[in-house]
Amino acid sequence: MAEKPAATAAPHSPPAASTAQEGQAKVKAGVVKMDDIARMAGVSKSTVSRALSGSPLVNEETRVRIQALVESHSYRVDTRAQGLRKGQTRTIAVVIPLLHEHDQPISDPFFLELLGHIADAVADHGYDLLLSKIGPGRASGMTDLVDTGRVDGLIAIGQSTAHLGLEQLAARNLPLVVWGAQLADQHYVTVGSDNRAGAERAVSHLIAQGRRRIVFLGQRSVPEMRLRHDGYVAALEAAGITPDPALDVPTRFASAAALTAMRSLLCGGASFDAVFACSDVIAISAIRALQDQGLTVPEDVAVVGYDDIQMAAFYNPALTTVRQDTATGGRLLVDLLFAQIAGRSARSVMLPTELVVRASSGTVSGTTPPAPR
Structure with missing residues (x-):
């Protein structure tokens, strides 16, 4: 009777891969999702979410493992999706x-x-x-x-x-x-x-330079400008100067509107030796109108603006202005x-606010003031 062939040994099988290894094997090229991070870390998706949000419910070892996977796979949290789940638009x-x-x-x-x-x-x-x-x-x-x-x-x-x-x-x-x-x-x-205090300081500075006929150039219907007008009036009255309605000139913030308003004032023959403008853009437009009429700033008319935009320091003349932080x-x-x-x-x-004094407001107090226009 023929002998049965000897049984051959089955091929050696490697040990089962760990959960984390299986998870990594399943990640394909492309965008890595939270599900992938969870599989690679051998934890649930909610645990990954808690770890990334800094929840104390996740132990340090697990958190470090998850963070390492996040960094090595360039995973990014979808904050937009998180926001939608929470009823937020971010x-x-x-x-x-x-x-x-x-x-x-x-x-x-x-x-x-x-x-x-x-x-x-x-x-x-x-x-x-x-x-x-x-x-x-x-x-x-x-x-x-x-x-x-x-x-x-x-x-x-x-x-x-x-x-x-x-x-x-x-x-x-x-x-x-x-x-x-x-x-x-x-x-x-x-x-x-502090719009009132900023304006009062600016106008007081002009008065200290010997200016008495000071134009207010701005739109009082805007709350901030109304407070600046209050400061303008307060500075005049503190110096014993009665505000002149003829020097209260309304203008919008647009440079073209401010230029037109200033030109109208000049054509009307009003007498003034200084301008307090409610913004630097308005102040620069006022200087342009004055220069177009052959007047010099600050020799003929001193000008102070408001805001301290970057251009103010580089304009010619450099603009004295009220700085807002x-x-x-x-x-x-x-x-x-x-x-x-x-x-x-x-x-x-x-x-x-802070008053930034530059060339456009004139010389220091104590020198001979110019004659009013």
């Missing part, structure tokens, strides 16, 4: 209410400087920024941004004539912070400069908004 709107359709464009140097600081602070929170210009009579556009679910909160740069619309937003407890003046009846949070202001606008988004209370902040 977007902040910056709106600019306008008094006039052609008033102060978004390209205005002061807007751009403040907007840059806001954008930096918003990015630090991991949020995006949406920029919107709201025309006159369209304050409802601010409400629409929130009601349509496009943003989590609003920052308004300036109140313009939108005070009532801002009050309506505040009454609904929507996250809102405004760069502007503090008004007696407001219920929304503001961050802004836009860096601190931009950060505070964002910090106070995120406090509201988190359900915490926030209070308005008024920032101090």
Whole structure:
């Protein structure tokens, strides 16, 4: 009887791969997802989520392992998806209410400087920024941004004539912070400069240079400008000077409008030896109008602006101006908004101003003042 062939040994089988190794083997080229990180780490997806959010429920060893996998595979958390799950857009709107359709464009140097600081602070929170210009009579556009679910909160740069619309937003407890003046009846949070004190200091400086006939160039219907006018009047009265209504010249913020207003004043034959302008853009337009008429600044007419935009130091003559702290202001606008988004209370902040004296305001006090025009 033939012998049965000897049984051959089965081929050696390697030990089963670990869960983590299996997970890594399944990751294909492309975008790594949280599911992939969970498989590679041998944990649940919820554990990965907790580890990445810093939850104390995940032990240190597991957290370190997950973080190493995240870094080695260049995994990025989908913050947009997280926001949608939490009912958030992770977007902040910056709106600019306008008094006039052609008033102060978004390209205005002061807007751009403040907007840059806001954008930096918003990015630090991991949020995006949406920029919107709201025309006159369209304050409802601010409400629409929130009601349509496009943003989590609003920052308004300036109140313009939108005070009532801002009050309506505040009454609904929507996250809102405004760069502007503090008004007696407001219920929304503001961050802004001490407009009255800044203007009073500027006009007092002109008076100290021997100037007596000082023009106010600005739009008093805007809350911030109204406070600057109050400071202008206070400085005159403190020096025993009666304000002259003929030197109270309204103008919009647009440079062309300011140029026209100043030219009209010059053509009207008014006597003046100084100009306090409510913004640097207005001040630069005033200097242009004066120079077009053959007048020199500051010899014939001294000029002081407001804002201290970057151009002010390089203009000829270099512009004396009231500096607003836009860096601190931009950060505070964002910090106070995120406090509201988190359900915490926030209070308005008024920032101090600084008078930056340059060539356009004339010589130091004690020299012979020019004769009034």
